[in-house]
Structure formats: structure tokens, C-alpha cells
Amino acid sequence: MSLPISRRHLLAAGTAVGLAAGLAAPRPAQAAAPMLGTLPPAWHRFKWGAFEATVISDGHLPLGKPADSFVGPGAGDIPAMLTGEFLDPSAATLEQNILVLNTGRQLLLFDTGMGESMGAQSRMFGPTTGRMLANLRAAGIDPAQIDMVVATHAHCDHVWGLVDERGGRVFPNAQVAINEADVKFWTDDANKRGPEFMPVFIDGAKKNLDAYRDRLVMVRDGQEVVPGVTAIFTPGHTVGHTCYAVASEGRTLVNTGDLAHHQVLLLRQPLMEFAYDTDPKRSAQTRARMLDRLATDRHAVLSYHFPWPGLGHVRKQGEGYAWVPAPMNVTSLG
Ligand SMILES: [Zn+2]
Structure with missing residues (x-):
């Protein structure tokens, strides 16, 4: 059998090193390993009652x-709050935690x-967004399998x-569940006024929602979207913002969406306002009410923008609330 050149070369080198090793010095590194500079796939899977959940x-x-x-209220304390939590006071970076829920009957993407x-425009926040599809596939899920985007x-x-x-x-086989007020607001050119982001936000919503016009499911407060998933109307951040409670075998996980964008700032100071809120005052009131409910009921939370994976x-805590991350080694929470 003839070995390829490189293989033969390696064997010879190995022999030489073996001989040398008997005599003296430790083997020097052949070459510095290259820095990879790549990110690993980001997904996290756990059981929730009879359901299987994957965060992407x-x-x-x-x-x-x-x-x-x-x-708004409490904003003067932002540098101290961030520094005190070992966060950069000069820049805020959010995560984007997407829940995929397999109920055994349907596969939902939130x-x-x-x-x-x-x-x-899809890179308006820089090059680090837009990884959902790659991470979905890395988690073993084909977009064609998704039955409903919620x-x-x-x-x-x-x-x-x-x-x-x-x-x-x-998602060629998916329905899209969303509150009707949000569909109407974000596909209406008459709302292209106010903050400078409004025209592009509306153009983007139109392009994306119009492709699913024949398969939209208009979600109302309290509606069971599929068995085990119930809508909770939480307006303010947008006119139709909706949280979703996922319940199985007596345990509830609330997918809170953009109820709060920051695990320190908006939990310590729930009445602080967020610049992208359609109605900041209503958003703050909704946030304060829902945080009280989540803390009182001790429901588990999946927050879209909190540190990965948002569970x-x-x-x-004091006048506000504290975020208590779930350990990553749990397979079930609650
Ligand atoms: Zn958001």
C-alpha cells in the first residue's frame, strides 16, 4: 500500500520526534492553532410538561x-444600575430568544x-442578527415543519x-397567529409618521405579513391559540402586543415577548419607558401589572430580549423586580 505523501511525511516526523523525545527536550508546538472567530450554533432544549421546547x-x-x-422615570439611574450589575454603561445589547414548541400535535415558532x-435594512442593528434559520436547522428543525408562527x-x-x-x-406550511390590531397598525401607510423608524418598520411588516394574508389567525385576549397555548393581551409596546402562556401538566411558562427589554433597567424600574414603544405610558402600566402577576404566580418566563436563553x-425586590435566570442544567423549570 502506498501512503499519500503527507501521511508518509507525518509518520517519518513522528519517528524522529519519538527518538528525540527519548533524549531530551519537550516537543515544541508545530504551529499556533488559528483563531476560529466563528460562533457555535445557539439552541437550548428542555421539556415542559408533555411538551418539548427549544430556544433558538x-x-x-x-x-x-x-x-x-x-x-423617562428612573432613567437618571441607568449608568449606576448597569455598572452595579457589571454591564457596560455605554452600550446596551439585547438577545433575541425564539421559542420553538412541539406540543406533540403541532410545531410552533414564537x-x-x-x-x-x-x-x-435587516442589518439596521448591525451584522449580528438574522441567525434564526441557521440555528433552527442546527437544532434539527426544518422550517417546512413549522405549523404556526405565533x-x-x-x-x-x-x-x-x-x-x-x-x-x-x-415557512411554507405555517399559519401566522398575531393580534389583529398589530396587523392593522403596522400595515397602514397612514402610520408612517412620528419616529424616523416608522416608515421602514411599516414597509417591513407589510412585506412579511402580506405573504401570509390567506393564513393569518387573528388572536384575541384569552384565546387558546392551540391546546396549551393561551394569548394574554399586553398592549403598549405595540397596540396589539401579546404574551403567550404555555401550560402543560399543571405548569406554566409565559413567553413575554417585549414586555420588558432589559433584565435590569425595566425590572428595577418598570415605569421607565422604551423609545420603540408605540404608547410608552401604557406599555409601562402593562409591564408593571404583568410583572406583579408573574412574580405572584411564580410562573416561569421566557423573555425574548433577556440574556440567552432568556429562561x-x-x-x-424593593420597589421593582429582579430577574432570576434558570440554571442551564435543568431539563424542566418551574
Ligand atoms: Zn423586540
Whole structure:
């Protein structure tokens, strides 16, 4: 048998090193290992009662200077709050945690991440978003298997992954469940006023939702979207923002969407406001009410923008709340 040159070369080198090793010096490194600079797939799987849940990351969402996004009551304390929690006071970076839920009968995807449907606009928060599809596939899930995309609201980082850049459906077999008020608001050109992000947010929502017009499920407060998944109307961040309670075998996990964007700032100061809120005052009231309910009922929480993978609980602390992350080694929470 003739060995390839490289293999023969290695064997010879090995012999030489073996001889040398008997005599003296430790074997020197052949070459420095290259830095890889790549990210591992980001998904996390756990059982929830009879359901199987997988959290998929769409990547980091850098917001820039915290004072540009978080305003109103308590905003003066932002640098101290971030520094005290060992976070960068000059930049806030959110996560995008997408829940995939297999109920045994249906496969649901809660929000889609930024996607790539809007070209350069899909990178408005930088190059780190848009990883949902790669991570979904890495977790062993084909987009064609998704029966329903359940949207918390129609903002870019939640529905712009519904279609590809040509407008084709990324989830060919899926219905899309979303509150009707959000569909109406974010597909209406008359709302292209106010903050400068409004026109592109509306164009993106139109492109993504229009492709599913014949398969939209308009979700109302208290509606059971599929058995075990119940909508909780939580307006303010958008007019139709909706949380979803996932219940199985007596345990409840609440997918809170954008009820709170930051695990420190908006939990310590629930009445602080967020610059992307459609109705900041109503959003703050909704947040305060829901945080109280989550803490009192001791429900587990999956938060879209909290540190990966966004699983944990909310605990009362002082005048506000604290985020208690769930250990990663648990297979079930609650
Ligand atoms: Zn969001």
C-alpha cells in the first residue's frame, strides 16, 4: 500500500520526534492553532410538561447608548444600575430568544428574528442578527415543519424573518397567529409618521405579513391559540402586543415577548419607558401589572430580549423586580 505523501511525511516526523523525545527536550508546538472567530450554533432544549421546547437565538441586537433607548422615570439611574450589575454603561445589547414548541400535535415558532427580507435594512442593528434559520436547522428543525408562527407583535426583530428577500414564505406550511390590531397598525401607510423608524418598520411588516394574508389567525385576549397555548393581551409596546402562556401538566411558562427589554433597567424600574414603544405610558402600566402577576404566580418566563436563553423567573425586590435566570442544567423549570 502506498501512503499519500503527507501521511508518509507525518509518520517519518513522528519517528524522529519519538527518538528525540527519548533524549531530551519537550516537543515544541508545530504551529499556533488559528483563531476560529466563528460562533457555535445557539439552541437550548428542555421539556415542559408533555411538551418539548427549544430556544433558538437570532443573535445579538446591539441598541447602542442606553440613554437613547431607555427614557423617562428612573432613567437618571441607568449608568449606576448597569455598572452595579457589571454591564457596560455605554452600550446596551439585547438577545433575541425564539421559542420553538412541539406540543406533540403541532410545531410552533414564537417570533422569527430580524431575518433578511429587507436587505440592508435587516442589518439596521448591525451584522449580528438574522441567525434564526441557521440555528433552527442546527437544532434539527426544518422550517417546512413549522405549523404556526405565533407573533408577539409586528416589529422588525419579531416578524421580518417570515419571508426571504424576494418575498417568498420561509415557512411554507405555517399559519401566522398575531393580534389583529398589530396587523392593522403596522400595515397602514397612514402610520408612517412620528419616529424616523416608522416608515421602514411599516414597509417591513407589510412585506412579511402580506405573504401570509390567506393564513393569518387573528388572536384575541384569552384565546387558546392551540391546546396549551393561551394569548394574554399586553398592549403598549405595540397596540396589539401579546404574551403567550404555555401550560402543560399543571405548569406554566409565559413567553413575554417585549414586555420588558432589559433584565435590569425595566425590572428595577418598570415605569421607565422604551423609545420603540408605540404608547410608552401604557406599555409601562402593562409591564408593571404583568410583572406583579408573574412574580405572584411564580410562573416561569421566557423573555425574548433577556440574556440567552432568556429562561427564568421574576421576583419582587424593593420597589421593582429582579430577574432570576434558570440554571442551564435543568431539563424542566418551574
Ligand atoms: Zn423586540
